[in-house]
Amino acid sequence: MTSPAFRIESDPVMTPCDPGSKDAFTTDDISEANHSHFETEDETVSVGTWESAPCRRVIESWPVHEMMTIISGALTLTHKDGRRESFGPGDTFYIAKGQYVVWEITEKLRKKYMIVA
Numbered sequence: 392m393t394s395p396a397f398r399i400e401s402d403p404v405m406t407p408c409d410p411g412s413k414d415a416f417t418t419d420d421i422s423e424a425n426h427s428h429f430e431t432e433d434e435t436v437s438v439g440t441w442e443s444a445p446c447r448r449v450i451e452s453w454p455v456h457e458m459m460t461i462i463s464g465a466l467t468l469t470h471k472d473g474r475r476e477s478f479g480p481g482d483t484f485y486i487a488k489g490q491y492v493v494w495e496i497t498e499k500l501r502k503k504y505m506i507v508a
């Protein structure tokens with residue numbers, strides 16, 4: 392475990408990760424990367440930086456409670472009721488565990504996140 396207070400690096404070294412379904416990507420770029428800044432021993436809380444190429448995913452049930460801040464790129468969320476919200480650099484938002492969303496990255500996205508499982 393890291394110290395109880397720490398700086399979240401502004402430009403961390405990113406590690407490529409498995410992008411899952413390649414069919415979700417909307418361009419030839421199918422890259423996804425992550426950097427973990429902190430994780431509790433029981434893995435119920437994590438803080439990190441994540442980035443992904445443009446993609447579109449229907450997520451029936453968001454798997455965790457997550458707060459995120461967009462660093463670069465653009466994202467549109469469509470809620471179950473059809474309401475759409477767009478987010479860009481500097482925007483901070485939250486998705487509750489269990490929520491239905493259509494997650495559509497329209498420009499390569501980099502975000503800071505805090506997840507509570």
